[in-house]
Amino acid sequence: QVTLKESGPALVKPTQTLTLTCTFSGFSLSTSKMRVNWIRQPPGKALEWLARIDWDDDKFYSTSLKTRLTISKDTSKNQVVLTMTNMDPVDTATYYCARASGSYLDLDYWGQGTLVTVSS
Amino acid sequence: SSELTQDPAVSVALGQTVRITCQGDSLRSYYASWYQQKPGQAPVLVIYGKNNRPSGIPDRFSGSSSGNTASLTITGTQAEDEADYYCNSRDSSGNHLVFGGGTKLTVL
Numbered sequence: 001q002v003t004l005k006e007s008g009p010a011l012v013k014p015t016q017t018l019t020l021t022c023t024f025s026g027f028s029l030s031t032s033k034m035r036v037n038w039i040r041q042p043p044g045k046a047l048e049w050l051a052r053i054d055w056d057d058d059k060f061y062s063t064s065l066k067t068r069l070t071i072s073k074d075t076s077k078n079q080v081v082l083t084m085t086n087m088d089p090v091d092t093a094t095y096y097c098a099r100a101s102g103s104y105l106d107l108d109y110w111g112q113g114t115l116v117t118v119s120s
Numbered sequence: 121s122s123e124l125t126q127d128p129a130v131s132v133a134l135g136q137t138v139r140i141t142c143q144g145d146s147l148r149s150y151y152a153s154w155y156q157q158k159p160g161q162a163p164v165l166v167i168y169g170k171n172n173r174p175s176g177i178p179d180r181f182s183g184s185s186s187g188n189t190a191s192l193t194i195t196g197t198q199a200e201d202e203a204d205y206y207c208n209s210r211d212s213s214g215n216h217l218v219f220g221g222g223t224k225l226t227v228l
Contacts (some may be wrong), residue, residue, distance in 0.1 A: 047157075047208075047222070060215045097164075110163055
C-alpha cells in the first residue's frame with residue numbers, strides 16, 4: 001500500500017525559508033523509475049508543479065521558481081525534503097507531494113497535502 | 121509553449137456524456153494525464169497515457185488526444201463526478217510538468 005504524507009510548519013513569516021518533508025511508504029526511491037514530486041495549490045486556484053526528484057537523484061525544478069527551490073531525498077528514511085526560500089504571502093497554498101512511477105510521469109499517489117500560510 | 125488551457129467550467133445533465141478538453145503545444149508530443157479533485161481532497165489520477173485508467177477508476181472515464189488537444193470524456197455522468205478536473209503533461213523540455221487551469225464540472 002503506497003502512502004505519502006507531507007509535514008512542515010503551518011505558518012511561516014515573509015522572507016523565511018520553508019522546509020517541507022514528504023514521508024512515504026509502500027515503495028522505495030532507490031527503485032528504478034520511481035520519482036517524487038511537489039505540487040502546490042493556492043486557495044481556490046489551480047495546481048502548480050514545483051519540483052521532482054528521481055530514483056537516480058536527478059532533480060528538476062519549475063522554471064519560474066527554480067532559484068528558490070531545493071529538493072533532496074533520504075532513501076534510508078523514505079523521505080523527500082523540499083525547501084523554498086524567501087517566502088511571500090503569495091506562496092500561501094496547500095503543498096502536496098505525489099509519486100510518479102514508470103515512464104509517463106503520471107502522479108499516481110498523492111499525499112493529503114499540508115496548508116502553509118505566509119503571514120507576519 | 122509550456123501552457124495548458126482548459127475551459128473554467130462545464131456542466132452536464134445527470135446520465136449524459138461530457139467532454140472536458142485541454143489544449144497545449146506540448147500535447148503534440150506528450151500524453152496528458154487527468155486528475156479529479158473534490159473539495160477539500162487531494163487530486164486523484166483518473167486517466168494516464170494513451171487511455172489508461174488506474175485501478176478503481178470507473179470505465180465511464182476515458183481519454184483521447186488529437187493534435188494539440190487532449191480530452192477527458194465521462195459517459196453516463198454520475199452525481200459523484202461533480203468535481204474539478206485538471207490535465208497535466210510534460211512541457212516542451214520533456215522533464216518538467218505543467219498543469220492546466222482546471223475545469224469545474226457541474227452535474228445538473
